[in-house]
Amino acid sequence: MYKIEVKNVSFVYGQSTPFETSALTDVSVGFEEGKITGLIGHTGSGKSTLVQMLNGLLRPTSGQILLDGKDIWEKPKEISKVRFRVGLVMQYPEYQLFDDTVRSDISFAPKNMKLSESEIDERVREAAAFVDIDEQILDKSPFELSGGQKRRVAIAGVLAMKPEVLVLDEPAAGLDPRGRRTILGGLCEYQRKSGTTVILVSHSMEDMALYCDNIVVMNDSKIFAEGTTSQVFSRASEIASVGLDIPSIAHIANKIKGNGIGLTGNLYTVDGVLDAVLREMKGGR
Amino acid sequence: MLKDITLGQYFPGNSVIHRLDPRMKVILAIAYIVAIFLAKSVFAFALVALTTLMLVIISRISVAVVLRGIKPIIYVVIFTMIINLFMIKGEGEPLFSLWRIRIYEEGIYRAVFMALRVIFLIMATSIFLTYTTSPFSLTAGIEGVLSPLKLIRLPVHDFAMMMMIALRFIPTLVEETDKIMNAQKARGADFSSGGLIKRAKALIPILVPLFVSAFNRANDLSVAMECRCYRSGKGATKLHKLKFSALDFVSLLIMAIFITAIVLINKYVTVGFSL
Ligand SMILES: Nc1ncnc2c1ncn2[C@@H]1O[C@H](COP(=O)(O)OP(=O)(O)OP(=O)(O)O)[C@@H](O)[C@H]1O
Ligand SMILES: [Mg+2]
Numbered sequence: 001m002y003k004i005e006v007k008n009v010s011f012v013y014g015q016s017t018p019f020e021t022s023a024l025t026d027v028s029v030g031f032e033e034g035k036i037t038g039l040i041g042h043t044g045s046g047k048s049t050l051v052q053m054l055n056g057l058l059r060p061t062s063g064q065i066l067l068d069g070k071d072i073w074e075k076p077k078e079i080s081k082v083r084f085r086v087g088l089v090m091q092y093p094e095y096q097l098f099d100d101t102v103r104s105d106i107s108f109a110p111k112n113m114k115l116s117e118s119e120i121d122e123r124v125r126e127a128a129a130f131v132d133i134d135e136q137i138l139d140k141s142p143f144e145l146s147g148g149q150k151r152r153v154a155i156a157g158v159l160a161m162k163p164e165v166l167v168l169d170e171p172a173a174g175l176d177p178r179g180r181r182t183i184l185g186g187l188c189e190y191q192r193k194s195g196t197t198v199i200l201v202s203h204s205m206e207d208m209a210l211y212c213d214n215i216v217v218m219n220d221s222k223i224f225a226e227g228t229t230s231q232v233f234s235r236a237s238e239i240a241s242v243g244l245d246i247p248s249i250a251h252i253a254n255k256i257k258g259n260g261i262g263l264t265g266n267l268y269t270v271d272g273v274l275d276a277v278l279r280e281m282k283g284g285r
Numbered sequence: 286m287l288k289d290i291t292l293g294q295y296f297p298g299n300s301v302i303h304r305l306d307p308r309m310k311v312i313l314a315i316a317y318i319v320a321i322f323l324a325k326s327v328f329a330f331a332l333v334a335l336t337t338l339m340l341v342i343i344s345r346i347s348v349a350v351v352l353r354g355i356k357p358i359i360y361v362v363i364f365t366m367i368i369n370l371f372m373i374k375g376e377g378e379p380l381f382s383l384w385r386i387r388i389y390e391e392g393i394y395r396a397v398f399m400a401l402r403v404i405f406l407i408m409a410t411s412i413f414l415t416y417t418t419s420p421f422s423l424t425a426g427i428e429g430v431l432s433p434l435k436l437i438r439l440p441v442h443d444f445a446m447m448m449m450i451a452l453r454f455i456p457t458l459v460e461e462t463d464k465i466m467n468a469q470k471a472r473g474a475d476f477s478s479g480g481l482i483k484r485a486k487a488l489i490p491i492l493v494p495l496f497v498s499a500f501n502r503a504n505d506l507s508v509a510m511e512c513r514c515y516r517s518g519k520g521a522t523k524l525h526k527l528k529f530s531a532l533d534f535v536s537l538l539i540m541a542i543f544i545t546a547i548v549l550i551n552k553y554v555t556v557g558f559s560l
Contacts, residue, residue: 080473083471083472083473084473090471095468095494096468096472096494097494098489099490108474161473
């Protein structure tokens, strides 16, 4: 069952001006409930555009977005309700910070949802904990924080809505490996605890392999491939043809398999391949 | 979308007007304004109307675009028309009178002439300056026209530089506003309901990040300029040096003939109403 589904959606920026660009052409794809789906594609392939359709920031030029099977644009006046159900963290979200303290910035969305004072407080603390922002930082000004901290505060600002679907547009872009692990690991843990449907846009195949259940590959305003992580990574040569690369370890696993050694299981993370190789060696003896 | 407003102004093209030197375009635009205000009789106005139409045709800008450009000032035009209509006292009998309102023939003519003046002025200046000239060559043009003022130590180059930077950053800021608005909408911000105070308050989450980023950008830009030893134009040479061509001189000549024609019509064609 798809939690959110994109049906024959096309989108054109600057329609009927000299600057018309088509960003999506007849895209259909579904995102499974309670799973982490990775969305990958080279720069300009239309990922951010697609993702901004999911919570109604952009309205499809044609086609439909179905949330739990219902068109989100059925009642355009109630689109803001959809935005609380589908939380979107935009690309480079640091610039959205505006309030005096980190605490009040994170509570911006819950306040807009008109929750009670105590509920807001609870949610702020919870959201901050998931992205590893401690109590001390909550009372600082968001403008005093480091880039990575700002990013995490911005993500917490969306987590505090407790959305049914959480969409993140390159949440780890431009961070060091440890920063990436903090953010993505925190999100993974959040997903496991809450069962939220997560859609994660990323450029990094390694991150995808570590954190995603399913993968959707975009190319040139269209869906190029979709499936479970292992299905998609077994199609290495096709993926290479659109300028993307599967994780190095998956290359190695594919080579080993190519030599007639049957590896099984998760073949796209270092740990997974190590397990498979060890199992094969034991089985062989 | 917000973006369409600023990007919609310059229409790249290769018409005769596009190819004129931007300095000449500034001069021509000023001359055209003078001509419009010199026109005093029905026939002079007819000539202005004809040449304005010619400008539209030569520039190959679509008529719809030019008309859309007039839309924002339509209220100003209507307002001046009404003022003229009721305030002008003519010599003969009023055409219409009710209570203390009297409308004279002169009032009607004057109202129509005023409206036409404003409309032609907007059409002509936007064709010369905004529709056919990119913001950068426009700045270069203005700098060129004002450069004699350097003799009396006015920092013309600095003004031009400031204007250029401001123009350069308009699309960037618009784009950024768009992005920030989207990010706040995604957090449930509502910009379109509630009273005046509530709406003004709703702007804070947009304005604060916008100013923060504008100041950061300004700071970065000034550091970058200093790192490249920018010294406000002293001894600087230009990448695209402006040069007048034969086309520019011909256009100036045509403009001179046009103005002379208007003056002569005002003076010698005495049929019909004149201001
Ligand atoms: N606001 C806009 N106005 C006009 N065109 C746009 C706008 N935003 C994106 N585009 C165009 O739409 C296409 C898709 O852009 P999009 O931002 O969705 O790509 P992306 O896959 O997110 O790329 P990246 O990985 O660089 O973030 C690009 O060709 C881009 O130039
Ligand atoms: Mg993007």
